[in-house]
Amino acid sequence: MTASSLSPQTTKVAEYLFLRFRQLGIESVFGVPGDYNLRLLDFLEPAGLHWVGNCNELNAAYAADGYARVNGNGLSALITTYGVGELSAINGIAGAFTEKAGVVHVVGTPSRSLQRDRTLVHHTLADGDYRHFAAMASHVTKAQTNLTDPRTIPEQIDWALEQALIYSQPVYIELPDDVVDVAVLAARLANPLSIPASPRGGDGALTEVLEHIYDSQRPLILVDGESRPLRIIDQVEELVNITGWPTWTSIFGKGLVNESMPNVYGHYRGSLGPKDWESYFESADLIINLGPHYSDTNTYTFTTIPREAVSISLSLDTVKIGAKVYHDVGNGFLTQLLQSLDKTRIPKVGGPPKTTTPYVGPKADEAIAQASFYAFVNQIFRENDLILTETGTAGHGGRQFKLPPRSRLFGPATWLSIGYMLPATLGVTVAKRDLTKNSNARAILIIGDGSLQMSAQEISTIIREKLNVIMFIINNSGYTIERAIHGRKQAYNDIAPWRHTKALEFFGAEEGQAKNSFVARTYGELGRVLNDERIRNGGGLRIVEVFMDQEDVQGALLHLMEKQIAAEKQ
Amino acid sequence: MTASSLSPQTTKVAEYLFLRFRQLGIESVFGVPGDYNLRLLDFLEPAGLHWVGNCNELNAAYAADGYARVNGNGLSALITTYGVGELSAINGIAGAFTEKAGVVHVVGTPSRSLQRDRTLVHHTLADGDYRHFAAMASHVTKAQTNLTDPRTIPEQIDWALEQALIYSQPVYIELPDDVVDVAVLAARLANPLSIPASPRGGDGALTEVLEHIYDSQRPLILVDGESRPLRIIDQVEELVNITGWPTWTSIFGKGLVNESMPNVYGHYRGSLGPKDWESYFESADLIINLGPHYSDTNTYTFTTIPREAVSISLSLDTVKIGAKVYHDVGNGFLTQLLQSLDKTRIPKVGGPPKTTTPYVGPKADEAIAQASFYAFVNQIFRENDLILTETGTAGHGGRQFKLPPRSRLFGPATWLSIGYMLPATLGVTVAKRDLTKNSNARAILIIGDGSLQMSAQEISTIIREKLNVIMFIINNSGYTIERAIHGRKQAYNDIAPWRHTKALEFFGAEEGQAKNSFVARTYGELGRVLNDERIRNGGGLRIVEVFMDQEDVQGALLHLMEKQIAAEKQ
Known part of the structure; x- marks a missing residue:
């Protein structure tokens, strides 16, 4: 034009x-x-x-x-x-x-x-x-x-x-x-609109950051969620690539950097994760901290925030080096940094050993459970998939995914409004279709039965837009994440029981499509579902209802649940 | 206690x-x-x-x-x-x-x-x-x-x-x-809480109002919607009863006074209603205006607001006599008025003749249409029913109802947030159950298919609460009220097509109850549905889907639709 x-x-x-x-x-x-x-x-x-x-x-x-x-x-x-x-x-x-x-x-x-x-x-x-x-x-x-x-x-x-x-x-x-x-x-x-050019207020910062990079001995890169609004995803990937430095993400940052790169470890969990990760973090002398976002839910209750003394943090309008803040650096800072970087002077460092234990699937007659479900579903993920995990057990579980290249993960970060993820699935899939002109852009949503009830009607819009979406509904009879936090047996954490297998039909799927509803209680059943041609290569919305126990939680949620059970016994 | x-x-x-x-x-x-x-x-x-x-x-x-x-x-x-x-x-x-x-x-x-x-x-x-x-x-x-x-x-x-x-x-x-x-x-x-006693700031007003009442020759009473928050419903009924004066309601006030009293006419429509009503209003020398609420949608675009010169308006904290405002009268003013009223001095007046044309039902093979639907459904209403009509064609249609004693009508007044009426049905029915200790308190909801999609999930709460609700879904393929206003043929007024007959099953009704879904396209079909024992005397949620034409509107909406069609032809 x-x-x-x-x-x-x-x-x-x-x-x-x-x-x-x-x-x-x-x-x-x-x-x-x-x-x-x-x-x-x-x-x-x-x-x-x-x-x-x-x-x-x-x-x-x-x-x-x-x-x-x-x-x-x-x-x-x-x-x-x-x-x-x-x-x-x-x-x-x-x-x-x-x-x-x-x-x-x-x-x-x-x-x-x-x-x-x-x-x-x-x-x-x-x-x-x-x-x-x-x-x-x-x-x-x-x-x-x-x-x-x-x-x-x-x-x-x-x-x-x-x-x-x-x-x-x-x-x-x-x-x-x-x-x-x-x-x-x-x-x-x-004149098309664009982000105004930076006044290069960060020039002093650039020199200082370069020096820190060249001088570092135990550096690491931490990719947090505001790297996306900073629009530096491509530059982050380049930085991770050319430094070869050990790289982690936050919860919010997961999916923003290619996890199949050899120096990308996954999301950092502080004391809840591998000990050698934690000790590498704690002894690091330089942490390049990209797009920090410090809510309790993105930082394991503030325990994974990098030490200020060794951190260089790149935010929307500042670069912070230790305690010193440079204002007005603009979005272009990382690009400037990459252009100025003398590759020969970048220290070569190895991070903690990367252990890849081969995946051992659960037994066919085993009941589906939080601890093993996410790795099992992970097997169907493909390049370019959009993967969404709703606040609740799904959001916690999704942190474990090993994401394929060019896929994206959307999980709970800070606002945590249950009901968000289903309409967001509509939004991200339409965006991907618009962006790639590929009408078959695929999304996979994992959502609990409680959250589903918040915004379930948008299923009909996904159907009407003929989007390629696989939706896993975790049926665990209510707000299991709330049960973990408080009120394990309280009726207020119950919900009305819905017949999820009727959703496609009710929300207007065409005759053929309305049958694309599946149910699984064991891994044998789930395996058969995932192998079904309609799941593997089908289109439109497909719904898989997976049953789990009402109090089945893991990780940080398990810790909360156990605390509650202990308190009940007193 | x-x-x-x-x-x-x-x-x-x-x-x-x-x-x-x-x-x-x-x-x-x-x-x-x-x-x-x-x-x-x-x-x-x-x-x-x-x-x-x-x-x-x-x-x-x-x-x-x-x-x-x-x-x-x-x-x-x-x-x-x-x-x-x-x-x-x-x-x-x-x-x-x-x-x-x-x-x-x-x-x-x-x-x-x-x-x-x-x-x-x-x-x-x-x-x-x-x-x-x-x-x-x-x-x-x-x-x-x-x-x-x-x-x-x-x-x-x-x-x-x-x-x-x-x-x-x-x-x-x-x-x-x-x-x-x-x-x-x-x-x-x-000390239980209550509304603080009035300082009787309205004493001067009381004398003046009494004089106006005794002196009037063509008086009338207008019951508007804020009579409810004023908590004067019982006193209003008493006033209407002891004066015998011609009484109308506003749209918002409909259902707040017993329509089977001989001097209650229905809701006043200005130039859109009967001519003799309008001329009585226009020549009235006293209008007792109870709980006025002057939004465009409650006043036929401000045309039914009583003339200030002849009005006595009772609001939450004022009595207005002509242009004169008395503050601090308190909620008790109407009670005081009733106590002070010398019944022998109340002028006896007759309003316009009350014509009651016997109801002639439509033919059995006639397609269900807005113009005849509401009177047809009206036949099943009983004393104590709660009747709810959602914003849209239903809200407009519901104004025509002849309401049984002690029933209540809830229709659109001013906020007009579509999606309100279905959860409100839950709320009013639970309130009635709490108030009367009658677990079979009945509500009848009439709602369009577009509004339904806003808050449909609350059907499951109505089911779970085992409430006695009959729900008519008007299936006219989208936002018909918007089509009347603008965009008659525009795709943005379309909605995703749902299979309403599956709602009960999807939202968790028990096996027997899940079958209480009905469909009607003609009055013959609708008549059979309304005679079904499950509708007449059944319990739980029952859903009746009635099909109407996409552009079928009446009254003020018909006027808008016709204007649009005329504009299209230009």
């Missing part, structure tokens, strides 16, 4: 916005229609955008969050209606804010005259105040803008999108119903 | 709170467990409270809203967890705020020490600021309080509950995980 093809003197606001979306690599838009956004939705198809209508707005926000985490520019779009729609979505927006996904949330609002006159229309609090919801959104979005004046609208849109681009966080755009087709100057469209 | 039985010197915070709930007539509590509220949930059962675990928090908030609208004291309780849970619920809270339902929202939050240290725990925005969500809640709740200091906690709880009582609006209570079992003084529990 050339500049000249974009420059009629004016364009309509909706056209402007949607052309910006296309320029930024957004091909699909999530949301729910509502009477204050219908006129806006008319412009989607003419702009070449694919509308994924969701069952409700929270699910739409979750899907948009997933899309942004996969899409090249880290952005996605969500359209809701004023009040009822946007507030339904706000928990999903808060998750995107916390874990950094650039969801552009466009809210269709009542016309400017209704707002000016403080008219008591529906979807307001009936108090004449139209500013409540923007105020609420300001807590969980990086930027907010209200498109009321055509003289400044192009600039406002660009500013908001740029904020989403720079920070990979949601932004909030209010678009009054009567502004949708107002004319604005199109001139700015000739 | 006597004061002495309540007065051990101290009690635990959770015990204090839950005993207050019981004193206020709350018997069931809605919500979802989460790791910051589990310890609180432990206290529910010992307090004699029934826990209704919902599938997600938005549905729980909707259910709690419904409960409050039926419960005697106008209150209900909702428990969620910090961040993820409370934000999921916030759209439901905003609806309760707008349409006035006293939902007491208790949020289990991280312990005080975690908060004090700004610890970056999960379910926060990972920025160390624990005050975001309370700030967001302040926009849509009447009162907010954070229970951190045992010296003031009893007072804080009482103040918040009193606010909910007085204003019938949601309140927000933060309860840190470590405070749940802290000891507080129990002394206040000896």
